[in-house]
Amino acid sequence: MKILGIESSCDETAAAVVVDGRDVHSNIISTQIPIHTLYGGVVPEIASRAHIERVNQVIEKALTDAGETLESIDAIAVTYGPGLVGSLLVGVSAAKAIAWAKDLPLVGVHHIEGHISANYIENKDLEPPFLCLVVSGGHTHLVRVVDYGKYEILGRTVDDAAGEAFDKVARAIGLGYPGGPKIEAEAKNGDEEAIDFPVAKVRGSEYDFSFSGLKSAVLNYLNSERMKSGSSLEPAAAFDGERIYGIRRADIAASFQKAVVSALVGHAMAAVEEYRVDRIAIAGGVASNGAFRGAMEEECRRRGIGFYRPSPILCTDNAAMIGAAGYYDYLAGRRDGWDLNAVPGLALGER
Ligand code: KG4
Ligand code: ZN
Numbered sequence: 431m432k433i434l435g436i437e438s439s440c441d442e443t444a445a446a447v448v449v450d451g452r453d454v455h456s457n458i459i460s461t462q463i464p465i466h467t468l469y470g471g472v473v474p475e476i477a478s479r480a481h482i483e484r485v486n487q488v489i490e491k492a493l494t495d496a497g498e499t500l501e502s503i504d505a506i507a508v509t510y511g512p513g514l515v516g517s518l519l520v521g522v523s524a525a526k527a528i529a530w531a532k533d534l535p536l537v538g539v540h541h542i543e544g545h546i547s548a549n550y551i552e553n554k555d556l557e558p559p560f561l562c563l564v565v566s567g568g569h570t571h572l573v574r575v576v577d578y579g580k581y582e583i584l585g586r587t588v589d590d591a592a593g594e595a596f597d598k599v600a601r602a603i604g605l606g607y608p609g610g611p612k613i614e615a616e617a618k619n620g621d622e623e624a625i626d627f628p629v630a631k632v633r634g635s636e637y638d639f640s641f642s643g644l645k646s647a648v649l650n651y652l653n654s655e656r657m658k659s660g661s662s663l664e665p666a667a668a669f670d671g672e673r674i675y676g677i678r679r680a681d682i683a684a685s686f687q688k689a690v691v692s693a694l695v696g697h698a699m700a701a702v703e704e705y706r707v708d709r710i711a712i713a714g715g716v717a718s719n720g721a722f723r724g725a726m727e728e729e730c731r732r733r734g735i736g737f738y739r740p741s742p743i744l745c746t747d748n749a750a751m752i753g754a755a756g757y758y759d760y761l762a763g764r765r766d767g768w769d770l771n772a773v774p775g776l777a778l779g780e781r
Pocket of ligand 1: 593610614714718745
């Protein structure tokens with residue numbers, strides 16, 4: 431079954447052709463990162479406009495690369511939430527127009543379900559049940575994948591998402607947007623033991639995450655170093671090519687990254703032990719972080735459990751993952767009508 435997947439929930443306009451949920455015949459991603467970099471983050475209004483300009487070409491390229499036409503496609507799967515409403519609407523409208531014109535089944539897909547399903551693409555043997563830690567710019571969810579399309583959320587962030595923390599700290603130390611890859615690159619030259627940044631535990635919930643305290647810890651640290659140095663400059667402006675207020679920026683990046691990674695891995699391993707699972711997967715933009723992947727791999731190897739992660743290109747927003755998730759939703763009988771709408775706050779498992 432050939433599915434055309436469409437994704438436009440944030441700042442990537444993407445389309446892909448996926449066969450039987452696992453074989454990717456094309457995967458086109460048009461990123462808006464260079465545009466949003468000018469503003470230091472995603473500007474929703476600009477994102478929607480850029481999606482409108484690109485969506486048709488991206489879909490056409492996905493079809494051409496796969497050697498398909500709209501006549502040979504069997505169904506359309508599209509992200510309808512969560513995400514930026516104006517961005518989501520572009521993909522949803524394009525999908526509805528095609529499905530209507532070609533009389534094709536329309537399947538609305540949950541964006542996080544897409545991220546989780548990215549793991550099916552390169553791991554043909556992976557089937558539920560398994561645990562999945564979804565870490566992106568908008569979400570941090572520790573999920574039990576009970577069956578295809580059936581999820582039990584064990585924990586989530588109570589404030590910032592992990593990727594959001596990367597982005598905010600990167601901005602504060604003058605690394606710019608998007609923060610994750612820039613912090614990772616900077617951290618490679620740093621000492622992760624240099625500064626002890628604490629990660630708050632969420633009271634009463636073992637698997638919930640909190641990253642806004644960590645971001646504040648970094649900002650407070652910078653502030654106190656600034657006082658000591660007597661500088662009148664903001665941290666980003668005080669960067670001299672190597673240091674901020676005399677502290678190596680690479681050390682700040684590495685110490686921050688270590689704190690995020692240890693919180694993520696710590697929660698994941700606690701769940702592995704409590705639920706006695708033999709497989710865990712990671713997903714989402716932050717899952718392309720080498721330090722995180724390495725730490726997960728190591729801990730899983732020590733415990734003798736299977737570790738799954740998508741290639742970096744399938745970690746960040748893409749439509750192949752939507753085609754994969756859409757296939758299993760289709761098999762489960764999901765069909766949407768012309769009233770399918772963008773749902774910016776869509777919860778996982780909500781129908
Ligand atoms: O999954 P994604 O593309 O979009 C959302 O659904 O949010 O994730 C984007 C997030 C951004 O916050 C970005 O900084 C982060 O993923 N990210 C990373 C890395 N690459 C992307 N964070 C840490 N290390 C990376 N290498
Ligand atoms: Zn995403």
